[in-house]
Amino acid sequence: MPIFTDLASGLLRGEQVAETRRTVGDLAGYWADETAAQACADELLYTTQTWFPIEDGTEGAVLWGNTTLMPGRVGEERFMTRGxxxxxxxxxxLVVTVSGKGLLVLMDEDRNATSEELTPGSTHWIDGRYAHRTVNTGDEPLVFLCAWPxxxxxxxxxxxxxxxxxxVT
Known part of the structure; x- marks a missing residue:
C-alpha cells in the first residue's frame, strides 16, 4: 500500500508510517556540555517518520523517511541528530533537503570529518563507510527526506x- 509524501513539507502520511520524537535529554551523553543538556532535557530536538513497506532488515529493500530537526543550542553546540x-x-x-539549513557531518573510520551544506533541494549521497549526523545551523526547522537500504x-x-x-557551534 503506498503512502503520500508531501514534497512541500517533507511529511509522510499513510499506513505503515512510524513516528518518533527525540528530546535533548534523549541524547544524554552525546553533548559536549552535559550540564546545559540537562537544563533543557525536555525540549523537542527532532522528529522522524519512517515508512516500513517491508520489514526492517530485509535484504534488497529500501526504506523511506524524514527528519525534522529543530533550531537551537545546547550550550554552544547546535541541535543535532545523534549520528x-x-x-x-x-x-x-540518500538525503534530500526540503527546508531550513544545516550541515551533514561525515566522519571516516580514521575520525577525519567533513561537512556538506544542507539547503532546500540539495541532494546528498552518503557513502556507507562514513558515520553521519545532521546539524541545524539555521533559525527554522531543518527538514530532510532519506532513503536507505x-x-x-x-x-x-x-x-x-x-x-x-x-x-558545530
Missing part, C-alpha cells in the same frame, strides 16, 4: 562512546 555508522559499510544513504543496520554505540571529531 550513526551503517553496520554494513557497503550500504549508502533496509538491511544497512545502524550502529549508535560507537558514536555515544567516541563522539564525532567535529563539533
Amino acid at each position: 550513526h555508522w551503517h553496520v554494513k559499510r557497503d550500504r549508502g544513504e 533496509a538491511d544497512c543496520g545502524h550502529e549508535y554505540d560507537a558514536i555515544l562512546s567516541d563522539g564525532f571529531s567535529m563539533k
